[in-house]
Amino acid sequence: MGNLSTPSRSIIYDSSKQRNLAIEELRSIFHYRDLIFQLVRRDLVTRYKRSVLGILWTMLNPLGTMLILSVVFSRLFNMQGHYPAFIMTNLIAWNFFAQTTSASLNAMLWGSSLFQKIYLPRTAFVVSTIGTGLVNTLLALIPLIFIFLITRVPIRATIFLLPFSMLLLVAFALGIGLILSTFVAFFPDVAEMYPILLTAWMYLTPIIYPEETLAKVLSGWLLRLNPLYLVIKVFRLVIYDGKVPTSAEWGIATGVALGTLLIGWIFFTQKSKSFAYHV
Amino acid sequence: MSNLTSEPQNDTVVFLSGVSVRYRLPNERVATLKEYMIRLIQGKVRFHSFMALRDVNLHIRKGEIFGILGRNGAGKSTLLKVVSRVLIPTQGRVWVNGMVSPLLELGAGFHLELTGMENIQLNATLLGHNRKEIKQKIPEILDFAEIGEFIEAPLRTYSSGMIARLGFSVATAWQPDILILDEVLSVGDAAFNRKCSERMRSFRESGATVLLVSHSVDTVRSLCQRALLLEHGNVLEIGPAGKICEKYSNLIFGN
Numbered sequence A: 001m002g003n004l005s006t007p008s009r010s011i012i013y014d015s016s017k018q019r020n021l022a023i024e025e026l027r028s029i030f031h032y033r034d035l036i037f038q039l040v041r042r043d044l045v046t047r048y049k050r051s052v053l054g055i056l057w058t059m060l061n062p063l064g065t066m067l068i069l070s071v072v073f074s075r076l077f078n079m080q081g082h083y084p085a086f087i088m089t090n091l092i093a094w095n096f097f098a099q100t101t102s103a104s105l106n107a108m109l110w111g112s113s114l115f116q117k118i119y120l121p122r123t124a125f126v127v128s129t130i131g132t133g134l135v136n137t138l139l140a141l142i143p144l145i146f147i148f149l150i151t152r153v154p155i156r157a158t159i160f161l162l163p164f165s166m167l168l169l170v171a172f173a174l175g176i177g178l179i180l181s182t183f184v185a186f187f188p189d190v191a192e193m194y195p196i197l198l199t200a201w202m203y204l205t206p207i208i209y210p211e212e213t214l215a216k217v218l219s220g221w222l223l224r225l226n227p228l229y230l231v232i233k234v235f236r237l238v239i240y241d242g243k244v245p246t247s248a249e250w251g252i253a254t255g256v257a258l259g260t261l262l263i264g265w266i267f268f269t270q271k272s273k274s275f276a277y278h279v
Numbered sequence B: 001m002s003n004l005t006s007e008p009q010n011d012t013v014v015f016l017s018g019v020s021v022r023y024r025l026p027n028e029r030v031a032t033l034k035e036y037m038i039r040l041i042q043g044k045v046r047f048h049s050f051m052a053l054r055d056v057n058l059h060i061r062k063g064e065i066f067g068i069l070g071r072n073g074a075g076k077s078t079l080l081k082v083v084s085r086v087l088i089p090t091q092g093r094v095w096v097n098g099m100v101s102p103l104l105e106l107g108a109g110f111h112l113e114l115t116g117m118e119n120i121q122l123n124a125t126l127l128g129h130n131r132k133e134i135k136q137k138i139p140e141i142l143d144f145a146e147i148g149e150f151i152e153a154p155l156r157t158y159s160s161g162m163i164a165r166l167g168f169s170v171a172t173a174w175q176p177d178i179l180i181l182d183e184v185l186s187v188g189d190a191a192f193n194r195k196c197s198e199r200m201r202s203f204r205e206s207g208a209t210v211l212l213v214s215h216s217v218d219t220v221r222s223l224c225q226r227a228l229l230l231e232h233g234n235v236l237e238i239g240p241a242g243k244i245c246e247k248y249s250n251l252i253f254g255n
Helices: A021-031 A033-048 A055-073 A080-115 A124-150 A157-186 A190-204 A211-217 A220-224 A227-241 A247-272 B033-042 B076-083 B116-126 B131-145 B148-152 B160-171 B190-205 B217-223 B241-253
Strands: A012-014 B012-026 B047-061 B065-070 B091-097 B178-182 B209-213 B226-231 B234-240
Touching (some): A021 A033, A021 A247, A033 A124, A033 B116, A055 A124, A124 A157, A157 A190, A190 B033, A211 A220, A227 A247, B012 B076, B012 B209, B047 B076, B047 B209, B065 B076, B076 B091, B076 B178, B076 B209, B116 B131, B116 B148, B131 B160, B160 B190, B178 B190, B234 B241
Parallel strands (some): B065 B209, B065 B226, B178 B209
Antiparallel strands (some): B012 B047, B012 B091, B226 B234
């Protein structure tokens, strides 16, 4: 008898004891936390390893977009000197949202073949895109600070509130990512449609123009009903405006972000039962 | 022989009770959301259901080598998916005690830009192992896969045989409680094939329960104690391997 190299762990799986799918999934994703780490590492390594400029690209990208937009728009919106800092703050928040949600769609398409073969917490791929997005955002903050210094926009102590506003952005992006991934599991063409939706969403959100400008064209309620605007606003306030958001602003943003996450998590986990049924 | 216990016993490893799997297939394949919406508005989304498994009751004890026979499309793969937790059955209860070896094609989930070492770590976490468990096993995996110094090179520089060896080494580095053998293993060269068979045998000898899916009546007859015969998702019979093999031969060659 060869001796057992690993003691057989007593893991009992009983399909009749599956209580709450949303909570089971939470437990499972915690158990698989090293997988999340490996997936994030995979994304970062494959992205940065083979290009010489590697990490530098992540910083140059928002910088380049900012430069173009500044040349085109700064006079139009009458913000002159402050426009670069304004646009870059917004772009960083927007890029995080756009990149993680798009990446979660692709991760889901990639992972669906694995779901047919092994058990995995189904949320793992979507959650890992958040990790990758956070690293990219952190890198993009470096050129942002640089621009603040050059254009003499004051950096205030409110920047220390950034982790909190970032957390809201994470919750919101994860929630939307989960909802989208559920759809893409059943209808792969959602991945094709999403970039169009994303473009529309960007122009309906005050990203490249100040909200007063948008409010002139768009009726006020449409702006206030845009959940992304409410979340990004808190992000912009603490960095660019250097203001502590009012408790109403915090409250609404937190409600929107956590609500979206909760809906996304429950929707995804309820539907994930039938992912493997779709061959 | 058929065990009609309604609860898993002390020595039970796999227990299925009244398990049915129903695929709901749209009559015409609607693969895009756009099409689905149009049809939904027209009221044209219709489904027909397809029973991949119907009321399966099964009770496998620890250490058994259990054969699963049936023609293509009889539901063998679906049964394995249910046991390995990939598919939650439409009805019935699945109870499994212990770690099930994955149904992974060797190297699924590998990434060509990552090094062999990075792929080992990624693949092993996909199989549910944590960092500590992986660290312990790495020397053994490297030893078994025989990749040598290439282990720090990206996977795209590997031959297909090397990739298959690496995949097999990771997938079988941990002793499963329930070993699923689906079809015949063919990995790389003859020498490596022998190593694979040896590893399978050592798993069996150290007490793993084996679910063997095969088209070969001879294999099932010589290895298994008991077997199950599936046809159109129904269990035709569960019993001693010899008897089931005979019945299967009749089914495919006979009347």
